[in-house]
Amino acid sequence: MKTRITELFGIQHPIIQGGMHHVGLAELAAAVSNAGGLGLITGLTQRTPELLAREIARCRAMTDKPFGVNLTFLPSVNPPDYPGYVQAIIDGGVKIVETAGNNPQKWMPALKNAGIKVIHKCTSVRHALKAEAIGCDAISVDGFECGGHPGEDDVPNFILLPRAAQALKIPFVASGGMADGRSLVAALALGAEGINMGTRFIATQEAPVHDNVKQAIVAASELDTRLVMRPLRNTERVLTNVAVERLLAKERELGAAITFEDILPEVAGVYPRIMQQGDMQAGAWSCGMVAGLIDDVPTVEQLITRIMDQAQALISARLASMLHPA
Numbered sequence: 230m231k232t233r234i235t236e237l238f239g240i241q242h243p244i245i246q247g248g249m250h251h252v253g254l255a256e257l258a259a260a261v262s263n264a265g266g267l268g269l270i271t272g273l274t275q276r277t278p279e280l281l282a283r284e285i286a287r288c289r290a291m292t293d294k295p296f297g298v299n300l301t302f303l304p305s306v307n308p309p310d311y312p313g314y315v316q317a318i319i320d321g322g323v324k325i326v327e328t329a330g331n332n333p334q335k336w337m338p339a340l341k342n343a344g345i346k347v348i349h350k351c352t353s354v355r356h357a358l359k360a361e362a363i364g365c366d367a368i369s370v371d372g373f374e375c376g377g378h379p380g381e382d383d384v385p386n387f388i389l390l391p392r393a394a395q396a397l398k399i400p401f402v403a404s405g406g407m408a409d410g411r412s413l414v415a416a417l418a419l420g421a422e423g424i425n426m427g428t429r430f431i432a433t434q435e436a437p438v439h440d441n442v443k444q445a446i447v448a449a450s451e452l453d454t455r456l457v458m459r460p461l462r463n464t465e466r467v468l469t470n471v472a473v474e475r476l477l478a479k480e481r482e483l484g485a486a487i488t489f490e491d492i493l494p495e496v497a498g499v500y501p502r503i504m505q506q507g508d509m510q511a512g513a514w515s516c517g518m519v520a521g522l523i524d525d526v527p528t529v530e531q532l533i534t535r536i537m538d539q540a541q542a543l544i545s546a547r548l549a550s551m552l553h554p555a
């Protein structure tokens with residue numbers, strides 16, 4: 230399939246694996262890129278720029294296809310060494326960066342001078358327009374359904390994607406709730422030029438996480454995610470568990486007075502315990518409503534082939550037969 234996204238990134242299929250903390254390691258990024266999509270290493274999961282440089286080298290040894298790095302800009306009192314991470318990306322010869330969190334304006338000159346294509350992930354049309362204005366090459370439009378941080382506007386993709394299509398000149402992919410060929414065809418119909426998936430890629434053979442995480446996604450329905458940290462204006466969609474329900478009880482009890490310190494036990498240092506140790510009650514971890522559409526753990530290659538085959542059948546058989554009934 231050829232879209233502005235496949236052309237921009239030099240990939241075979243318009244399918245991107247979004248940055249995922251403690252999931253987006255070289256193994257997954259390389260598997261996605263080898264299957265013809267675009268795999269992304271999650272920059273901040275590597276504790277230092279030196280470790281990111283090593284992860285980039287590891288990924289390069291596993292694939293000769295294009296891959297990228299996610300750089301998430303978090304509001305933080307002690308920010309990570311962003312200049313160091315940007316330099317590691319440039320020195321590592323990576324040509325695609327997914328930015329998220331804050332607007333990447335400060336880093337655009339360095340990234341653009343190094344010939345890097347920037348896809349900015351955001352959850353509103355106004356942020357997408359800002360990214361376009363500062364020179365981003367593409368947008369990942371992340372709807373309210375998404376796993377992780379959906380922002381505070383709560384606009385689902387059935388509205389957000391056509392709004393983005395009306396407003397943007399640069400190409401965009403649909404992110405949040407994407408699982409299969411139906412998602413891809415719907416996203417294309419709504420104006421996107423591809424899809425970005427997070428949760429669906431965790432439940433694959435190559436995702437370097439504990440099997441308990443994959444089985445939790447397979448077992449979950451579309452009713453099993455919760456929105457946490459809304460009172461802190463840092464809303465995150467997570468899979469429910471004992472710790473998440475305790476966190477929500479604190480939010481109800483403390484109301485507007487709640488602070489980040491109050492919920493530290495449910496959010497701090499949780500990712501390694503969930504993703505590596507498989508301790509599924511350890512705390513809040515991002516997961517999309519799309520878990521309700523996931524019921525197996527294929528290889529990345531099987532998943533991507535299945536998505537493309539299903540999309541092709543939908544377009545050329547189901548939809549075409551409606552236009553041209555026998």
Ligand SMILES: Cc1cc2nc3c(=O)[nH]c(=O)nc-3n(C[C@H](O)[C@H](O)[C@H](O)COP(=O)(O)O)c2cc1C
Nearest residue numbers: 247248249250329375376377405406427428515517
């Ligand atoms: C476990 C997990 C961790 C994530 N970590 C990050 C992250 O560190 N940075 C980021 O930009 N997005 C992160 N995301 C969001 C994904 O990149 C993607 O935008 C989102 O999962 C899309 O929604 P979906 O899960 O419905 O496919 C994370 C998502 C999940 C499920």
